[in-house]
Amino acid sequence: MMIKAVEKKVVAPAGLIAHGRGEAFDYLLGEETTLPSMKAIKAASAALLIAKQPVISINGNAAALCSSELVRLAKITGSKLEVNLFYRTPERELAIEHILKEAGADEVLGIGEAASARIEEVFSERRRVDPRGIFSADWVFIPLEDGDRTEGLSKMGKKTIAVDLNPLSRTAQAATITIVDNLIRVVPLIISETEKLKTEPIQKLKEVISTYDNRRILSEVMLVMEQNLRSLSTKGVSTNEDIK
Secondary structure, three states: OHHHHHHOOOOOHHHHHHHHHHHHHHHHOOOOOOHHHHHHHHHHHHHHHHOOOOEEEEOHHHHHHHHHHHHHHHHHHOOEEEEOOOOOOHHHHHHHHHHHHHOOOOOOEOOHHHOOEEOOOOOOHHHEEOOOOHHHOOEEEEOOOOHHHHHHHHHOOOEEEEEOOOOOOHHHHHOOEEEOOOHHHHHHHHHHHHHHHOOOOHHHHHHHHHOOOHHHHHHHHHHHHHHHHHHHHHOOOOOHHHHO
């Protein structure tokens, strides 16, 4: 899937490296959604439902992995979809826009000259954002690793939801809500959770967010990774002598 996405100009070659790095961390999670991540997913779902101007930021990897699901999530939560790329070219912008519209998107922001606003704290091409989208959003859903922009958006006073398999990354550390999990597992779960929560009173949704502690969730996820690593490292080893 990812190789074909590179051939279609959707994913940049560097995106394959990022994808492989994420897979390594997924092994430490046991390739499953953890309880701490489910808490983050619930908080993220509540945030998207109460947001006044939610935006889902799309890069090449996200478009290649789950474009249909992200379009569905946008429709359920009333979020806008915006293309935002580190390796930005007109060909990649149009290729990603095509994928999203094939998946049912009515409008895709951030294409070409539409990305006319700037995030001053960011110095890569990711600084270019659409004034109708990310620039004016209150909550931004960032599906994959994007540390510098996550920090920049936080400095602008925006709240961010990040999906990142590495709990130590700048993205994970800077986001308002961090879901440490594989994107292909996360988006269907957020869709399911938002459908459950959308009938709840807004006060209950606000309570879900106000009681959420991202620092604690990151610590809990790292403990899960540590326990999994300990379990894997001791299989077949009974004593210290066996290691020598």
